[in-house]
Amino acid sequence: MSPEKSILKKKLIENYATIFEKELINEIIEVGSFQSLKSGEQLIDIGDEMTHIPLIVDGVIKIIREDENGEEIALYFLEKGDTCAISFVNCINRTKSMFRGVVTRDTEGIFIPVNKVDIWLQKYESWRRFIIDSYHFRLIEMVESIDRLAFLNVEKRLYKYLIDKSKIMKDKTLIITHQEIAEDNHTSRVVVSRLLKRLENDGQITIRRNRIIIEN
DNA sequence: ACATTAAGTGATT
DNA sequence: AATCACTTAATGT
Numbered sequence: 001m002s003p004e005k006s007i008l009k010k011k012l013i014e015n016y017a018t019i020f021e022k023e024l025i026n027e028i029i030e031v032g033s034f035q036s037l038k039s040g041e042q043l044i045d046i047g048d049e050m051t052h053i054p055l056i057v058d059g060v061i062k063i064i065r066e067d068e069n070g071e072e073i074a075l076y077f078l079e080k081g082d083t084c085a086i087s088f089v090n091c092i093n094r095t096k097s098m099f100r101g102v103v104t105r106d107t108e109g110i111f112i113p114v115n116k117v118d119i120w121l122q123k124y125e126s127w128r129r130f131i132i133d134s135y136h137f138r139l140i141e142m143v144e145s146i147d148r149l150a151f152l153n154v155e156k157r158l159y160k161y162l163i164d165k166s167k168i169m170k171d172k173t174l175i176i177t178h179q180e181i182a183e184d185n186h187t188s189r190v191v192v193s194r195l196l197k198r199l200e201n202d203g204q205i206t207i208r209r210n211r212i213i214i215e216n
Numbered sequence: 217a218c219a220t221t222a223a224g225t226g227a228t229t
Numbered sequence: 230a231a232t233c234a235c236t237t238a239a240t241g242t
Contacts, residue, residue: 147230154230177222188231193223209222209239 008034024124032110043101052111059107064100076141172214
């Protein structure tokens with residue numbers, strides 16, 4: 001057995017022996033390849049063709065989406081024990097990657113050629129479970145990201161609302177309750193309280209009972 | 217001092 | 230982000 005294969009075997013057994021059956025482990029050793037990646041390296045870029053699926057043994061990979069302006073948003077992170085099931089769908093459809101993957105911390109991974117990924121789905125229960133779980137987990141993480149983004153937008157909206165209100169009232173001090181602000185902005189009092197707290201921590205406003213003071 | 221209402225928090229979905 | 234279930238703080242009587 002080549003040195004590369006034996007390290008692959010070692011890493012695989014260390015990390016996946018409990019979740020994959022013996023035959024699958026053997027197949028992975030056969031077709032997989034072990035790779036170390038340095039922090040900062042780019043694993044895959046948007047538009048690249050996917051050829052392999054990574055099983056992360058150690059380290060962190062950040063999955064990023066980019067908009068027209070080159071603004072990046074982190075969708076989720078792949079860590080030890082993770083794989084990228086989303087990229088797996090890309091593989092089956094022979095489509096290009098929608099994401100960019102950047103190594104955030106030195107990473108070790110086992111790379112599986114995409115054609116096997118599909119075959120194993122039917123062949124191994126543990127593999128199917130692994131992929132489905134991974135998919136599920138990724139989805140949850142992404143929903144959380146969406147929530148976070150939506151949250152930020154509401155914070156901006158809220159600040160604008162306060163500024164506008166202040167202009168209309170010609171007063172830096174607004175006599176208003178969180179409840180009323182919530183109603184105006186179609187959200188809940190609790191959310192308003194939390195966002196206002198953040199604005200206050202940023203020094204943009206001061207909160208008093210029944211009043212909000214806009215700072216400069 | 218006590219009740220009422222506003223605001224803050226942590227956990228959950 | 231919304232909701233729940235409390236807790237804590239401010240105010241009125």
